[in-house]
Amino acid sequence: MNERPNRVPEWCQGEEWCPVTVTAALLSRKWKPVIVDRLLKSGPCGFSELQNLIGNISGKALSNNLKELEADRIVNRSVISERPYRVEYALTDRGRDLEPLIVAMREWGSKHFEPDSKENGQ
């Protein structure tokens, strides 16, 4: 069953359903797009590796966001070794489908806030 995650509000489940609202509900957190961005660029990572790739994210935030992304089937977590204990976070198919969205974010951010192009004006 394609039940939408809890993050998607009730009123967006029926007739008034809206793709942008759903996507925003799943992805509009401070860190989630950045996590997906790094997984797209660097492929599967361990927890600390991902934390370093992002920088400035607290362990708690990373942990929580990964759990939600996992629940929403955007990210997959697998234990790849017990001794030493190693884990790997990777994008699912659904997660990889976010690539155009993340690319669009990269491009918009670069175009409008690139340090070299201050003349774009704020």
Added chain:
Amino acid sequence: MNERPNRVPEWCQGEEWCPVTVTAALLSRKWKPVIVDRLLKSGPCGFSELQNLIGNISGKALSNNLKELEADRIVNRSVISERPYRVEYALTDRGRDLEPLIVAMREWGSKHFEPDSKENGQ
């Protein structure tokens, strides 16, 4: 000067600058992508018109989000008539540049949560 809005964290202003992080900082709120979506689809709107197009957004949330979008030069507000009092919200160039991003959101949401395609799995 192309100073980044306050919403963009300090640590993202210098060397560690990241386009996705900046874009997420400006746009990753529950309602912002939806507001831009509606303005793209319907063109310039008044306040209540916009509120109706979105549905389920409180006046306060709409007001606050519009103010931030204005401060970030994504949306432009103009008074188009005094008596009766009428206002118009429209996308700026920078806001219109968000179209590919919003389109990507629409497509991802439709693909993965369309009621008709429950078999896509949750």
Added chain:
DNA sequence: CGGTATCCGGCAGGATACTG
């Protein structure tokens, strides 16, 4: 290494009532 537990502050957002 890969997290969890706890405490904590802030702010986003809902509801409602009110204003010019």
Added chain:
DNA sequence: CAGTATCCTGCCGGATACCG
């Protein structure tokens, strides 16, 4: 119509310390 004022809630995320 186009908001503002106020109150209130919950969650989000930072910091720190600790665990297997």
